[in-house]
Amino acid sequence: MNRTRLIAFALMVPEFACLAQTASKVSDKTVIWSPPKINWPDDMPRATVPKEMIVSLRVADMPIILEDTKLEDAHMRFGGKIGSRGDAGDAEGWLCLHGTDTDGPWIFWLTSGEVDGPAIDGFQWRRLSPNEVPDHRCRLIPQGKEGIKLPIAIRLGITEQEVKQLLGQPSYTRDKTLIFSHEHHKLINKEPYTVSNDVAVVLRDGMVWAMEVASSTSD
Numbered sequence: 001m002n003r004t005r006l007i008a009f010a011l012m013v014p015e016f017a018c019l020a021q022t023a024s025k026v027s028d029k030t031v032i033w034s035p036p037k038i039n040w041p042d043d044m045p046r047a048t049v050p051k052e053m054i055v056s057l058r059v060a061d062m063p064i065i066l067e068d069t070k071l072e073d074a075h076m077r078f079g080g081k082i083g084s085r086g087d088a089g090d091a092e093g094w095l096c097l098h099g100t101d102t103d104g105p106w107i108f109w110l111t112s113g114e115v116d117g118p119a120i121d122g123f124q125w126r127r128l129s130p131n132e133v134p135d136h137r138c139r140l141i142p143q144g145k146e147g148i149k150l151p152i153a154i155r156l157g158i159t160e161q162e163v164k165q166l167l168g169q170p171s172y173t174r175d176k177t178l179i180f181s182h183e184h185h186k187l188i189n190k191e192p193y194t195v196s197n198d199v200a201v202v203l204r205d206g207m208v209w210a211m212e213v214a215s216s217t218s219d
Contacts, residue, residue, distance in 0.1 A: 008058040017201050021119050032193050033135035034083055035094055035109040035124045045172030047183035052197040053167060054213045057123070058149040059097065063117070064110070066215035069120050072093060080139035099147050103157045104204035108141075108148060126202070126210030128158055130193075154199075162203055176203040193217050 044115065056065045062077050063069075074095050075082050084093045093112045098105065105128040110120050125148060128134070141147055148155070154166050164170075170178040180199040185192060193215050202210040 003210040028131065030129075030132045031135050032107055032128070032132050032161055033096060034153075035092075035096075035111060045181055047181040047196070048143060048171040049180050049182040049197075051197070051200050052182055052184075052215075053180060054150055054152065054154075056151055057213050059108075059110070060145040060147070066135065066213075067119050067121055067217060070118045071110060071120050072118060074110050074120065078139045078141075082138040085136070097141050098138045099141035099145075100143060101147060101156070102208070105134075106148075106156055107138065121216060122212065122214035124212045125156065125209070127204075136146065152180060154201075154208070154211070156208050156211070157189060160203055160206055161184055163208060168200065170201075173219060177201070178203070188217075191219065193219050 010100050055067075056128060057065065059074070059078075062074065064074065071082060071093055078095065078097060080095060080097070082093055082095055084091070086092050091113065094109045097109065098107045100106070105133065107126060107128050109124045111122045111124065112118060112120055113122075134140075152166050160178070167180045172179040173179040177190050178200070178201045182197045186195055187193070196215070198214045200212045201208055
């Protein structure tokens, strides 16, 4: 996933009102299937975080390395159905999972963009509202299976202050969204590449309601 997709996610309204594009109505419930997506702004934030933040994670008992682990491998492990939308540079695939922690139900997407082909290059994780339910194509991660484990202690439900203690000052802030951006350059086979690692955090009532992480390597 590239940084434009990250900013698109981050600047959606804090309460994700635009989920109408990605959800359907069943009775009085909103069924959630695809990850939220809106237009991205022209002014990209300058990368200010000095080091990479999240380039790996564990989902239940499966270790995942961004830009390395294949989306199909996660599909084989968890089941469900791989979703997709867009084409060419806008193509995106995802695997939808959901679960419950002590604060309530959540929904989670492993995502793969056109740049990284079949590899997982990011994820979205957010709390479900009382009127929202996961689509039947989303697979349940049972309690007791450890859920989502990140290499730093950022998670749903922590405070804005705790986020800043973990990640420092955000590179960009708008309303209730904090964006943390890192970028560095490296040589691969003697060719120069740019490595980006971005974290978007959406707050509700001063707590983390949703987050997205993206990692990309581009020439």
